[in-house]
Amino acid sequence: MSEPGQGGTPVGLDRPGMPGGAEPWDTRPGEWDDSPADDGHAGGAEPRRRRVAVPRRGAADPVKALLHRHRDLCERAVDPLEIAAGLEAHGVTDRTAARFRHRDVFSLAEELYARVPRTGAREPETAPLPPPRVRTDRTLLPLLPGALGAATVAGLRLTDGGPRLLVALAGVLALALATRAALRRGPLAGPSGTPAWRTAPGTRARHTAHLTRVWTLWLLTYALLGDGLLHAVLTGGPHALPTGAPDGPWPTAEAPALALTLTCAPAAWCAHLLTVGARRRLAGSRGLADFTAAARPLLFGTFALFLGALTALLLACGTVLHAPAAAAQTLALGALLLLARLLTVHHHRHAPAVLLGAAAATEAAALALPLAARLPGCAVLAAPVRALVHAWGEAAVPALACGTAALALLLHAARTLTRASAYAPPTGAPD
Structure with a gap:
């Protein structure tokens, strides 16, 4: 029969390889001491081994382990809110923060920010994330595509023959350069830096960006020429164009094209409004659920504001022209392009490229199927396109393709653009 040691642990019940029943993480309540115990025995008696209590070592610091795992994020962050956004991007939620003895991710991020050693005499920044600065050039630059689009339409209406073709080519080139400039600077500009928790964009990201440009160019070209081309394909050739003459001008949708170029400015202002409002709500939130609840109506309100501006410009262009x-x-196309750009700006490139490509492929299939139906025995291929056009007209094809893709992007944006990680400023990027 073994003696019970201090703390109620039997001395004889030692596990193999672990003296005194000690646990691997040093959780034993005491250690053996060979000093004589003052138990009233004679001085010459053999001393009895007794158990001496030593302080119990506490469990490993869970926040320290998390800090070691995300040290790069914490060292490069300029604000605790940036750490909170990075943790959320890694899947850390308020429930996860509770396991680290914090009420939410924000308080956990504040402790991580305070515990990170920094070189130099820089004091921790407690001010909220500053909203993007408004610059005159970035505010007025989105107006340039609309101005050039109006000048191009006016030139096309005042010229004919060879000069008309030259005006069209010059206008398209100028519009391409102006749109590129508007998308490279200002609220519609893509991510100029990479957040600390993301890897630097590589070959795959550049490939995705190129595909996005190609699909966008196709969709805009179809918006200008697609209805007339589809009508010619379904009716047997250019002799049946709505102009009534084989050598007449190709029918173009000038009002929709002009309205889309003019909405470049409202799109930029709506993107700026979304970013500023989201960062203000991020600074005032104390939990991820609170921020999501505040950001979702802001996203939908901004989207509705853009659709209202596009509708007004579309009606005005149709009346003037x-x-x-x-x-x-x-x-549908305007909503699709806006949502794709907002997701790209906030570091979500894959979904816009996929859905823009799906819409472009749908429009291309609507043109290719009637042509393939002219082959022997393949007449059934054109049946879906003919039925859709017969019921709703040529405009139903781009409306269905772009509308479905825009709805899918809206649902994706409601999940991704209402997260705190979407609005953390990229490392080294200007405001």
Whole structure:
């Protein structure tokens, strides 16, 4: 029968390889001491081994382990909110923060920020994330595509023959350069830096960006020429164009194209409004759920504001040019392009590229299927396109393709653009 040691642990019940029943993490309540115990025995008696209590070593610091895992994020962060956004991007939620003895991710991020050793005499910054600064050039630059688009349409209406073709080519080139400039600076500019928790964009990111440009160019070209081309394909050739003459000008949707170029400015202002509002709500939130609840109506409100501006410009262009407004497909395309750009700006490139490509592929299939139906025995291929056009007209094809893709992107944006990680400023990027 073994003696019970201090703390109620039997002395004889030692595990193999672990003296005194000690645990691997040093959780034993005491250690053996060979000093004589003052138990009233004679001085010459053999001393009895007794158990001496020593302080119990506490469990490993969980926050320290988390700090070691995300040290690069914590050292490069300029604000605790940036650490909170990075932790959320890694899947850390308020429930996860509770396991680290914190009420939410924000308080956990504040402790991580305070415990990170920094070189130099820089004091911790407790001010909220500053909103992006408004610059005159970045505010007025989105107006340039609309101005050039109006000048191009006016030139096309005042010229004919060879000069008309030259005006069209010059206008398209100028519009491309102006749009590129508007997308490289200002609220619609892509991510100029990479957050601390993301890897630097590589070959795959550049490939995705190139595909996005190609699909966007296709969608805009179809918006300008697609309805007339689809009508010619379905009716047997250019002799049946709505102009009534084989050598007449190709029918173009001038009002929708002009409205889309003019909405470059409202899109930039809506993107700026979304970013500023989201960062203000991020600074005032004390939990991820609170921020999501505040950011979701801001996202939907900004989206509705853009659709209202596009509708007003579309009606105005149709009235001035005395041309059909083609509201359904233009609104669908405008919504798709805005959501794709917002997701790209906030570091979500894959979904816009996939859905823009799906919309472009749908429009291309609508043109290719009637052509393939002319092959012997393949007439059934054109049946879906003919039925859709017969019921709703040529405009139903881009409206259906772009509208479905825009709805999918809206649902994706409601999940991703309402997260704190979407609005953390990229490392080294200007405000």
